[in-house]
Amino acid sequence: xxxxxxxxxxxxxxxxxxxxxxxxxxxxxxxxxxxxxxxxxxxxxxxxxxxxxxxxxxxxxxxxxxxxxxxxxxxxxxxxxxxxxxxxxxxxxxxxxxxxxxxxxxxxxxxxxxxxxxxxxxxxxxxxxxxxxxxxxxxxxxxxxxxxxxxxxxxxxxxxxxxxxxxxxxxxxxxxxxxxxxxxxxxxxxxxxxxxxxxxxxxxxxxxxxxxxxxxxxxxxxxxxxxxxxxxxxxxxxxxxxxxxxxxxxxxxxxxxxxxxxxxxxxxxxxxxxxxxxxxxxxxxxxxxxxxxxxxxxxxxxxxxxxxxxxxxxxxxxxxxxxxxxxxxxxxxxxxxxxx
Amino acid sequence: xxxxxxxxxxxxxxxxxxxxxxxxxxxxxxxxxxxxxxxxxxxxxxxxxxxxxxxxxxxxxxxxxxxxxxxxxxxxxxxxxxxxxxxxxxxxxxxxxxxxxxxxxxxxxxxxxxxxxxxxxxxxxxxxxxxxxxxxxxxxxxxxxxxxxxxxxxxxxxxxxxxxxxxxxxxxxxxxxxxxxxxxxxxxxxxxxxxxxxxxxxxxxxxxxxxxxxxxxxxxxxxxxxxxxxxxxxxxxxxxxxxxxxxxxxxxxxxxxxxxxxxxxxxxxxxxxxxxxxxxxxxxxxxxxxxxxxxxxxxxxxxxxxxxxxxxxxxxxxxxxxxxxxxxxxxxxxxxxxxxxxxxxxxxxxxxxxxxxxxxxxxxxxxxxxxxxxxxxxxxxxxxxxxxxxxxxxxxxxxxxxxxxxxxxxxxxxxxxxxxxxxxxxxxxxxxxxxxxxxxxxxxxxxxxxxxxxxxxxxxxxxxxxxxxxxxxxxxxxxxxxxxxxxxxxxxxxxxxxxxxxxxxxxxxxxxxxxxxxxxxxxxxxxxxxxxxxxxxxxxxxxxxx
Numbered sequence: 001x002x003x004x005x006x007x008x009x010x011x012x013x014x015x016x017x018x019x020x021x022x023x024x025x026x027x028x029x030x031x032x033x034x035x036x037x038x039x040x041x042x043x044x045x046x047x048x049x050x051x052x053x054x055x056x057x058x059x060x061x062x063x064x065x066x067x068x069x070x071x072x073x074x075x076x077x078x079x080x081x082x083x084x085x086x087x088x089x090x091x092x093x094x095x096x097x098x099x100x101x102x103x104x105x106x107x108x109x110x111x112x113x114x115x116x117x118x119x120x121x122x123x124x125x126x127x128x129x130x131x132x133x134x135x136x137x138x139x140x141x142x143x144x145x146x147x148x149x150x151x152x153x154x155x156x157x158x159x160x161x162x163x164x165x166x167x168x169x170x171x172x173x174x175x176x177x178x179x180x181x182x183x184x185x186x187x188x189x190x191x192x193x194x195x196x197x198x199x200x201x202x203x204x205x206x207x208x209x210x211x212x213x214x215x216x217x218x219x220x221x222x223x224x225x226x227x228x229x230x231x232x233x234x235x236x237x238x239x240x241x242x243x244x245x246x247x248x249x250x251x252x253x254x255x256x257x258x259x260x261x262x263x264x265x266x267x268x269x270x271x272x273x274x275x276x277x278x279x280x281x282x283x284x285x286x287x288x289x290x291x292x293x294x295x296x297x298x299x300x301x302x303x304x305x306x307x308x309x310x311x312x313x314x315x316x317x318x319x320x321x322x323x324x325x326x327x328x329x330x331x332x333x334x335x336x337x338x339x340x
Numbered sequence: 341x342x343x344x345x346x347x348x349x350x351x352x353x354x355x356x357x358x359x360x361x362x363x364x365x366x367x368x369x370x371x372x373x374x375x376x377x378x379x380x381x382x383x384x385x386x387x388x389x390x391x392x393x394x395x396x397x398x399x400x401x402x403x404x405x406x407x408x409x410x411x412x413x414x415x416x417x418x419x420x421x422x423x424x425x426x427x428x429x430x431x432x433x434x435x436x437x438x439x440x441x442x443x444x445x446x447x448x449x450x451x452x453x454x455x456x457x458x459x460x461x462x463x464x465x466x467x468x469x470x471x472x473x474x475x476x477x478x479x480x481x482x483x484x485x486x487x488x489x490x491x492x493x494x495x496x497x498x499x500x501x502x503x504x505x506x507x508x509x510x511x512x513x514x515x516x517x518x519x520x521x522x523x524x525x526x527x528x529x530x531x532x533x534x535x536x537x538x539x540x541x542x543x544x545x546x547x548x549x550x551x552x553x554x555x556x557x558x559x560x561x562x563x564x565x566x567x568x569x570x571x572x573x574x575x576x577x578x579x580x581x582x583x584x585x586x587x588x589x590x591x592x593x594x595x596x597x598x599x600x601x602x603x604x605x606x607x608x609x610x611x612x613x614x615x616x617x618x619x620x621x622x623x624x625x626x627x628x629x630x631x632x633x634x635x636x637x638x639x640x641x642x643x644x645x646x647x648x649x650x651x652x653x654x655x656x657x658x659x660x661x662x663x664x665x666x667x668x669x670x671x672x673x674x675x676x677x678x679x680x681x682x683x684x685x686x687x688x689x690x691x692x693x694x695x696x697x698x699x700x701x702x703x704x705x706x707x708x709x710x711x712x713x714x715x716x717x718x719x720x721x722x723x724x725x726x727x728x729x730x731x732x733x734x735x736x737x738x739x740x741x742x743x744x745x746x747x748x749x750x751x752x753x754x755x756x757x758x759x760x761x762x763x764x765x766x767x768x769x770x771x772x773x774x775x776x777x778x779x780x781x782x783x784x785x786x787x788x789x790x791x792x793x794x795x796x797x798x799x800x801x802x803x804x805x806x807x808x809x810x811x812x813x814x815x816x817x818x819x820x821x822x823x824x825x826x827x828x829x830x831x832x833x834x835x836x837x838x839x840x841x842x843x844x845x846x847x848x849x850x851x852x853x854x855x856x857x858x859x860x861x862x863x864x865x866x867x868x869x870x871x872x873x874x875x876x877x878x879x880x881x882x883x884x885x886x
Contacts, residue, residue: 206751208744215737218726225685225723226738226791227709285728 040326041279044298051305058308065185067297067304072189073248073255075296078271079193079200080129080244082292086204087237088217088284089136089143091272094151095245096264098125101154102246103253103263104162110171114179121253122246128154129242130235137234158261166260179254189251196244201289203240213237217284273299273324282328299323382444383408383571384540389438391424396811398424400595402438406540411562411572413582413603415615416592417838422575425592426544429573430462431455442539461533464544469517469525469532475503476513479532502535503528505568506561523554530561534568541565542573545671547581559585577670577837579611579876591615608877612869616839641800641831646691648681650674653856654691659833659848661799664826666846667835668875674855675835676718679802682833683715684708695799709738712799714792718808718835720781724788727777731767731787732758734776738791765790765821782814789821801825803834807841819845837875839868853878 052058077095084092106121128150135146169176179188204210212233216223224230248267253259278295280287299320306316384406391398399421406412416422427433429440431449440447442458449455455462469478476499499513506527517525526546533541543562547555562585566572576582582589583603590600591614599614640661645654651674659665669675681689687703694700701707708715717723725734735758736743743753755772762769765786767779776784785806792801806822807815822845826832835852836842842849849866851859851874858874873880 206749208740208747208749211733211740211749211754214729215726215733218728219722221723222726223737224705225683225715225717227706228737228740229706285726 040330041277044277044302044323048298048301048305051309052301055305055308058305063304063308067300068190069187070303071293071296071300072187072193073252074267074270074274074300075193075293076189076196076244076248076251077267078274078292078296079197079289080241080248081271081275082200082280082287082289083213083237083240083244084143085275085280085282086217086284086287087213087234088220089234089237090282091143091147091275092129092132092238092241093144093147093268094132094154095129095147095241095271096266096268097151097154097261098128098242098245099249099252099267100259100261100263101125101128101158102249103256103259104158104167104249106250106253107167107169107259110169110176114171114176118250121250122243125246125249126239126243129245130239133235133238134231136238137231155261162260164260166258168258169254173257176254179251189248189255192247192251196247197289197293200240200244204289209233209236214285217286219285270296270299273320276324276327279327382406383410383442385441385444386425386429387439387441389425389428389435389440391428391433391435394811397595399428399435399592402592402595402597404590404597404600406571406573408539408569408571409566410588411566411574411586413586413589414573414575414592415577415579415582415589415611416598417615420592421595422592424595426462426542426573426575429455429460429540429542431460456536456538459537459539460542461536461538461540462542462544463526463529463533463546469528471518472516474514474516475499475508475511475520475528478517478528479503479513479535481532498535502531505534505564506531507557507564521554523550523557526550526554526558527561530558530565533570534565538570540571540573542575544575545577546574547576547578555581577876579608579615579873583608583611593617608873609869612872616868616872640696642694643682644692644694646678646681646693647689648674648677649686649688650677651855655857657850657857657860659831661829661831662826663847664822664832664834664845665848665850666842667833667850667852668837668839668842668871669835669852670837670875673852673875675852676804677855678852679715679804679833679835682708682800683713683802685715712797713802714738714798714800715802716788716792716804716806718804720784720788720809725776725784728775730773731762731776731779732772734787735761735767735772735790761790766817780811780814782810782817785810785814785818786821789818792825798825798830801830801832803832805836806834807836807838815841839872842866842871843868851875 057063077099080095081091084090102121102125105124106117109117109120111117112120132143132146132150135141136143173180181188183191204213212223212228213236215226216228216230216233220230245267249259249263252263256263274296275287275292276282276295277298278287278291278293280291280295302319302323303316306319311319382405386402386404389402390400402421402425404412414422414425424433428435429449431451431454440449447458449458449460470481473481476495479499479502480495496513500509503509503511503513508524508527508531511520511524517528520528530541541562546558550558559581562572562574574582574586583606586603588600588602589606589611591598591611593615598617601610641657641659643655643657643659645656647654655678657665667675667678677686680686681702682693682700684701684703684705684707689702691702692699693702695711695713698711700711700713705715721727726737732754736754739757740749743749743757745753758772759769762772767783767786767790771779771783776787779787789803789806792798801822803822807818810818819841822832822834834845836845843863843866846863849859849861849863849871850857851871853874853876858878870880
């Protein structure tokens with residue numbers, strides 16, 4: 001707010017008093033908080049660099065490939081998560097489940113041919129998540145509530161249909177071998193991730209939908225008043241997220257040669273971590289696929305380092321949790337300051 | 341004249357223990373108010389306060405004096421400096437020079453909490469009670485003296501006495517605040533001020549959203565509070581209420597004190613004269629000759645029995661192409677609601693609106709935009725701009741689909757469209773890639789309007805307080821833009837609380853008071869003092885609410 005604004009702004013004293021009391025500190029330290037985010041990121045990169053130099057076996061081509069390989073599937077889910085986040089809907093807590101659902105569908109439909117099975121599996125992912133987008137965008141239900149509920153619903157349907165069994169491929173490996181064959185020493189999902197990320201970034205930058213998504217995420221009321229299709233954009237963002245989860249599911253299902261709900265693993269959490277550590281605003285409107293990819297690579301590198309240094313699983317989870325917490329706090333603080 | 345004598349004794353008489361009253365209470369303050377004789381015992385003294393914001397002088401050499409037991413009215417136009425003065429008292433703005441003395445001791449406030457700690461309490465129409473909590477929980481909210489655990493019975497007793505004194509004695513302390521009316525919530529805030537043992541209560545436009553019955557209750561509570569030794573500052577646009585409630589009135593004009601008088605020396609005419617100054621009593625006074633006549637082709641936009649949410653009477657208007665219509669109304673008058681209804685933002689609005697003979701569906705923003713109606717909110721930050729996004733994106737936000745080619749949005753097309761719009765509204769094209777938040781208020785408003793201006797299909801432009809938070813030069817530019825737009829054949833309807841702006845910009849001035857239209861006049865026939873009387877009291881003669 002400029003000073004002349006302050007002079008002429010009509011009175012809304014209580015709101016101002018409360019705002020001043022609550023966000024006064026943040027307002028005064030806004031630049032410091034923004035700088036803090038960069039400082040935290042720099043510190044993280046520095047730790048990684050130190051670890052890289054001091055850890056045996058880290059600076060090898062093989063290890064580099066291992067890191068990239070581990071980014072593949074989770075990176076694709078994270079790209080999808082970015083769309084939900086950019087649109088101002090926090091995140092979807094059911095993308096991991098949708099990944100498992102798509103994997104099951106893909107393996108079960110394989111007998112129809114790889115192409116048909118892949119299209120069906122991806123479409124199921126997009127539809128399941130898109131439906132949640134309708135609930136969030138058109139009916140204004142809280143995205144966390146919707147996606148938790150939808151996750152449970154998907155699990156219920158899967159258990160009912162499969163009886164809890166692991167679904168095995170309905171066609172021989174030869175028909176989908178290319179999905180699990182490394183290319184130039186890198187696993188196939190890495191290439192898929194590259195393609196998905198590139199097209200996602202193009203969509204965000206150079207399409208009407210992409211622009212609208214940023215605007216809706218930045219200020220939903222203004223978007224509505226400007227006549228933007230808030231419900232449509234939100235639905236589409238969730239559908240894209242589901243599509244990404246579907247693609248990830250196809251890759252994960254074929255790699256594991258079998259699929260059940262356990263496939264969902266920690267994908268949801270890892271995708272959210274990647275998007276947050278990459279510096280996307282969880283309240284929407286600011287961020288990019290590039291940032292998410294960066295976040296995913298940072299997190300994968302960290303995991304790799306901890307593995308090489310023989311950290312236990314508990315310690316690994318702990319460290320990741322702390323990092324996500326720090327970044328969420330810093331990013332939110334920055335947003336709170338700018339809103340005050 | 342209603343003073344303290346109004347059937348209100350000193351109440352239970354006992355002032356809060358912590359604040360002995362420094363002089364006896366008069367049932368009626370002496371004529372002339374607390375004058376120099378009482379200077380040493382004045383509760384609050386504001387001395388030669390001045391504050392500038394950049395080139396704008398907000399207040400200049402403002403002094404006033406308030407003693408315990410006094411209700412002091414503070415009146416003035418938008419921009420007269422009331423807001424700045426109150427913000428200084430709240431500790432939100434530091435004055436450039438001059439000072440504030442409480443009980444004769446200089447007071448330097450570092451923030452809202454500090455002001456509260458010094459016994460200053462504030463009530464305005466934006467209530468700070470928490471709806472989900474109970475009445476007593478709200479009463480004790482932020483009470484720094486309360487321990488973590490307080491014995492329930494003593495809490496109840498304290499709550500009960502504070503509530504009783506504001507006329508909420510019948511209210512169960514365990515009731516949830518969300519079940520209370522706006523008026524009751526306001527009374528609860530006053531009770532909270534009592535409970536916190538505040539010394540000075542500042543009420544800022546407290547009645548804007550209340551019904552008459554509620555207003556009476558709030559006034560009774562204010563009188564009670566004053567009688568128990570509080571000083572009260574009552575900021576209001578509603579002159580009738582000021583004359584009814586206050587002992588003394590200070591009028592600010594252009595940042596200076598235009599007069600400070602005991603109400604016994606004032607009547608409505610005198611008060612209006614103080615507000616508008618000498619020049620205010622001639623029709624179209626001190627205005628440049630009308631640059632435009634009213635266009636002949638009325639009826640391009642017609643409103644028949646339109647009832648925006650909360651309105652007490654349907655409104656009918658016939659507006660012409662190229663006409664600029666000013667809705668004159670104070671905050672809470674209903675002018676904003678009318679504009680929102682026309683812009684499609686009020687699903688509950690009723691009535692019929694037609695544009696060039698075609699019926700305009702109410703309640704859908706997209707339908708309104710398709711029909712060529714653009715609404716520009718008075719809440720530029722909340723409902724207008726995408727502050728974190730670039731100026732270019734803000735400019736093209738409403739027309740992405742017309743720029744795009746089959747969903748694709750070539751950057752060159754975006755830059756081109758944004759550049760054209762920027763030059764149209766005189767925004768520096770070099771700033772197109774910067775976030776909108778980095779622009780000044782005036783430039784932000786131009787960007788916001790620019791979003792609408794290029795729409796060839798726009799037939800009706802609705803502006804809610806178009807120059808709110810905009811400095812003088814920005815304001816001139818925005819007025820020129822609005823003119824330009826009207827000259828292109830569109831109808832413009834804007835709302836404003838500002839006489840200057842209404843007389844500068846409007847061809848037709850429609851006055852809105854208490855959710856209905858009270859008059860329509862071409863600009864040439866507008867007498868500023870009459871207009872002000874209508875905006876603040878519903879007419880030259882006060883309108884008695886049913």
